[in-house]
Amino acid sequence: MAACRSAGRASARTAAWWRTASAPAGRTGRRSRWRRYPEPEHQGKLDLGQETEGSRNQMLAYHAIGTPQSDDSIVYAMPDQPLWMLSSEVTEDGKYLLIYPSLGTHPGNKVYYTDLDVLPRGPKGAIDFSDYDFHRGTKKLPIVKLVDTIDGSFDYITNTGTVFTFHTNYQAPRYRVVRTDFKSPGHPKSWQNVIPEHGKDVLEWAAAVKGDNMVVCYLKDCSNILELRSIETGAVKMPVKLPGIGSISSFSGDRKLTQVFFSFNSFIEASSIYHFDVNTSKVEVKLFRRPFISGYEPNDFVTKQVMVTSKDGTEVPCFMTHKKGLKMDGNNPTLLYGYGGFNVSILPTFSVSRLCFMLAYNGVSAVANLRGGGEYGIAWRDAGSRENKQNVFDDFQACAEYLIAEKYTCPAKLAIRGGSNGGLLVAACANQRPDLYGCVLAQVGVMDMLRFHLFTIGSAWIPDFGDPNNPRHFEYLFAYSPLHNVQIPQGGTQQYPSMLLTTGDHDDRVSPLHTHKLLATLQYVLAADASSAQRNPLLARIEVKVGHGAGMATDKVIEEETDIVGFMAAALQAKWAL
Template identity: 40%
Template sequence: MRFSGFVTLICASALAATAGLAVSTSALAKEDPVVKYPETKTVDVVEEQFGEYISDPYRWLENDVREDAAVADWVKAQNAVTNSYLETLEGREILAQSMETLFDFDDLDTPVAAGGKYFYERKSGGQNQAVLYVRDGAEGEERVLIDPAGWSDDGATALAGWKPSGDGSLLVYAVQDGGSDWRTLKILDVSTGEVQPDTIEWAKFSDLAWMPNNVGFLYSRFPEPEEGAAFQSLNADHAVYLHIIGMDQAKDSKIYATPGQPELNHSAELTSDKEWVVITSSSGTDERYEITLIKVDAPKLETRKLVSGFEHDWRLIDGVGDTLYFVTNSDAPRLRVVKTDLGADNPQFTELVAESDAVIDDAMIVKDQLIISYLVDAKSQLSTYDLDGTATGTLDLPGLGQVGNLSGSIKGSEGFFSFESFNRPTTVFRYDTSASPTIWAAPSLPFDPAAVEVTQRFYESKDGTKIPMFLVHLKGQDLSQGAPTLLYGYGGFNISVLPQYKPAWMAWIKAGGVFASANLRGGGEFGKSWHDGGRLQNKQNVFDDFIAAGEYLKRENITPENGLAIEGRSNGGLLVGAVANQRPDLFAAGHAAVGVMDMLRFDRFTAGRYWVDDYGYPNKQQDFNNLLSYSPYHNIRQGVAYPALIVSTADTDDRVVPGHSFKYTARLQAMDTGAKPHLIRIETRAGHGSGKPTDKIIEEYSDIYAFLAQAIGLELD
C-alpha cells in the first residue's frame, strides 16, 4: 500500500460491525471451571538478611529453561493447564478476529534522510515484522530494502535498529532473534541490496553512528558471555567500539570504556556535521549522565570530559562546529535547553530556553529553528524557537495525543515527527520551517477514530496528590451505567505513559469495555519530582496511586463492583503483583506481564542491576526493608481470596528473566488464595516484548483479554 496524505475513515457503524461484538454492562463474571495446578517441587532455601529469615522454596525456577530440563518440564506442565483453561473461554476467537482487523493498517515510522534518500519502516496488516523501505527523493518510488519475513520460520527474528551512512550508500542494521536484547549487526549496500560480509556479535543497548566518509561506524557491546549464560548473566564492561568496513570484528578498536567502573553503560552519537563524537555514560536507569567528547579529526581519537559527576540528565540535540545543544534538568527539574562553545578555554553552558511549567519531552533542530516537544498534563505540545531562544510559536496538532520520533538536523532543511493517540495510529508529519507541518504519511484505518472518545480526568491519591487518568470508550457510551473496565499502569523509571494506539486495547473498547490509563508517580509526566515521588522509599506512592484509580472508577460508577481488571508490563507487572497483594478486594482480575516479582534478587540477573536507581539495593538495609514490604513474591497472603490472575512471560526474556514470573506463580498457586484461577502463560522464542511478531501478539492478547473478560463480565458474542 502506498503512503497517502489522507486518513481514510470508515463510518462509525462499521466499528461495531467489523467483529460483531455485543456490549454487556452486567459485569457479572461467569462461573470459572475448576483448575488443577501442576505440583511444583520446593527446595529448602532460607537465607538470613538483616535479621529476617527469607524463605525461597522456588529458587530452582530461576534456572534457564534452555539449560535445565526440570524447569522446561515445569513450563510445559503450566502451559498445558493454562491452555486447557483458555480453551473453555467464549469469545477468544472473536477477540482474535477483531484484533486481526484492527492490525490491518500501515504502522508507520518517521523517515531518516541521508544523501537525498529517505529511509523508513512500515508494517502493514498481516505482516509479522516491520519492513525497511527507501525512496530516492521525497517523492521517489519506494522500494523494499530489508524485509525480515524470511529470516525465521516463526517470524520471531526482527529488524531492531538501523542507521544509513551520511551519503545514504551504506546502512548498518541490527538483527534481534527471539525477542532477546542481544543484537547482531550487519551492513547493506543500499544501491544493490547486497549484505556485506561484516558481522558484529554481542551488541546490546547500542546506538549506531557512522564516521565520516563511510570508513566505519561506532557501536556498543558487552564481552561475549560464557557458554550457556547469555540469557541470565549480569551485563558488565560495556564499551564503545569502532568497526572499520571490511575488517573482522576481532580487529575493532575499543575507543571508550571504563574498566574501573564495569557497571557503566556507554552510547555514542555524532553531531550532524560529523565533527564531534558525543558519548553518554550512565550507571543505571536514572537520568544521570556523564558526557565525554571525541574530536573526529583528532589524532588517536582522544577523549575529553564535558560533564562529570552523574548528577543530571543530559541529552544531545545536535551540534554544528564547536557549538553543541543539549536538553538538561541541571537547575531545572522540568528541563531546559542549553548550548556550549567547545572552542572556549573553559566551556560553559548558556541557557537558551528556560524551564517552564510544562516538561520537555524531546527536541530537534531543523536548520535555524529549535522545535521542542513538551508534556502538558501527559499530552504533547510542540513549540518553536529561534536558535537564540526566542519563542516563535506553537505548532498545531490533530488533538489530544503524543508526539514522538523527532527527526531533524541542523544541517538539513526539513524535519519529521509522529503523532498518535488512543484512537488514532501513527501519522507522520513533515516540517520545513517555512510553513505549518504537513502530513507525510498516514494510514488508512479499519475504524473511525471519531467513534471512539478519549477524555482525561484527575483524581486524588491517598496523600491528596492529583493524578491524571485517560478514559477511552465508544462515543455515546453512558459511563454512569458502569462497564467492565481495563485499568493500565506503569509508574517507574521516568517513563511517561502517553496516549498511544494499541490494537489489543481497541479490541477491548470495541467489545464495549472501558479502557483507563493512569499517569502514576514514578513516571516522567511532570518532571523529576514526579519520578522521585514514585521511586526508592517513595515506591508505595505508585501502588497508592493505582489503587486510588480503581477506587475512583468505582466511586464514579464507571466500573461496576466486580468489573475492574488491571494490567501492567515489566515494572507494571510488579505494580499488578503488588496491588493484588495489598488490595485483592478491589480488583476482579489482573494481568501481570513480564513482571519484576522478586524484589530481593532482581539485581542478580542480566539488566537487573541497572534498576537499583528506582528500586534501591537489596543488600542495603533501608532499601531491603522497603523492597521486602511490597515484593510480590514475598507478600502473597495466605487465606485471602485473590482476583483472577494471569501472568505472562517468555522463555527468552533476558531483560526481566522469566524466573520472576515462574516463582511468583508457583507460590501463588501453592498458597490458599481463593477459588479464582491463577495461571501463567509462557511464550516460546519471545523476549521482553520488542520484536514479537504480530501473529504472536494477536494470539497472546486474545487469550489474555478473553481471560479478563470472563472474570469481569465483558460478554464477547
C-alpha cells in the first residue's frame, strides 16, 4: 500500500496518511488513489502473476507512519456493497474528511463527510481511531451523508468553514461549479450555481488560490484553456493565455499562495513547467523550466486538427502530426492511436516513441478523439458506452478511412495502436475491418467481453461495458468481443494484418489471460490450417515482473517501445529516414 494525503492535524512527527481504495481521481487531482482490500484467499498459495480472483470489499484505512499495516484502523467500509469503491480527501483546513463512494467506473459518486474536530486526539495530536475501527472498535465513525445517490459526480474545490464549493456534472453533462452550506445543504438541485455550463466546452477542473481567485480549466475541442475567476461569484476576471494548443497535465496552487505552477505539453512540445501570479492586474504566464532534447526542434513539425464524419454522421476530432513539408502521396507510414472509453479525454501530449517514429521513418502520427471519452462531456461518454460501444469502433474506422482518402497513407502503411480499453478497440477493429490496416498493436487489452467481470477489478467496468450476465447486454457484448469474433476474412484480403499483442505477467488490472486467449484464438483460426492465407505474423510480447504499465522501469519501457516500433516498421515496410 502507498500513502497519500495527510489526515487531520497530526504533527509531522506522527504524521498519519489516509490509504483508500478509489475510483478514478477527481478532476481536481487531490483525491487519494490507493486501493486496499482484504487479504486474498490465495495469499501465499499462488505464484505472482497468477492471481485472477475478483477484487471485492474496498476499505478506507488510517495508517500512522512507522507502524505495521496490521495496526491500521479500518475507518469505513461497505460490506453490504462489495463492488462499491471508496476514495477520500481531507479539506484544506484539515477539518473535514470527505468520502466518495462510487460504483466502478460510473461517472458519479456519493459524498459523505465527518468532522475531524469532534474525534479524540492522542497525546501528540494525532486522531485516535481505535474506537472507530470498523471491525475492532466500539463506535462507528460519525458520517454525514451529504449526497446519497450517484446521479452525478461531486469533487471538492474549496471551503470556507461549512460553505463548500464543488465541481460537478449533476444536471450538467459538461460540468459546472456549485456551492452549498453543510449547515443546511438541502438537495443538490437547490445548490447555488457558481459557474454554469459553458457552451460545448467541458469544465475539466477548478482550483482555489489565494484571495477571491479560482483557476478554471476548460476543455475546448480537445485542448485546454485557462481562466481566472472569482470564487465568490464565478465571474471571469481574465483569461490565462497558454503557450499554444495543448494540455495541462498537472497543476500546483492553493489558498495560501498567489503563485501557481502548471505543466503544459502538446504533440510537439515536451512537458514544460510554467507559472504565473494571480495577484496582478494582468496574468502573465512565464516559462519556468523546459526539458532539452538533443537534435529535436519543435518548429520542424506541424499539427493539424480535422473533424471526421463517422458512420452515423457524428463529427469526430482527429489530430495529425508530422514533419513540415512531408509529401502526402498516400505512401507515408502512419500510426493512428485511439482509446474511446471510461470518460477519459485524450488530449495533446508529447510522446518520445511517436517522435522517434516520425523522425526515423518520416511517419505521420494521428490521434482520434472517439466517443466514449470525456472530450465533450458525459453525453459524449454515453454515446460510446454499453449498447453504444460500436460507435467507438465506427469513429476509429472513419478516421482510418480519412487518412487514406486524404492520401496521408494507404492500408498497407497504416498501423493502429491502443492500450487497455484501447487494446479492445484496435482488436475489435482488426476483426471488423482487417483490410483497413497493415499493423495492429494491442497493449494490455480487454479481449474477452463475456468474462471480463470475473477477473481482478473487471467488475468495476460494468458501468461502461455492460453486464454479461444480463441477456440484453450479452447480445451486444458478444457482437464485438475480440475473442469471439475472430474469423477468416471473406473477399478482398484473406488475412489479418500483422498483430502484436503485449501484456505484463503481473497485470492485476487487465489480467494477461485476455491477451493469451486472443492470441491462441488468432493463431488457431487464422494460421492452424496449412491452406490458410495468413502469412502476416500474429505475436504476443509478455514482459515479466510488470503490471498494467504504470510504474514500469525505464529500461523496460525502452525495450518494449523498441520492440513495438521495430515490429511496426517491419510490418509497414517503413524505410529508415535518418
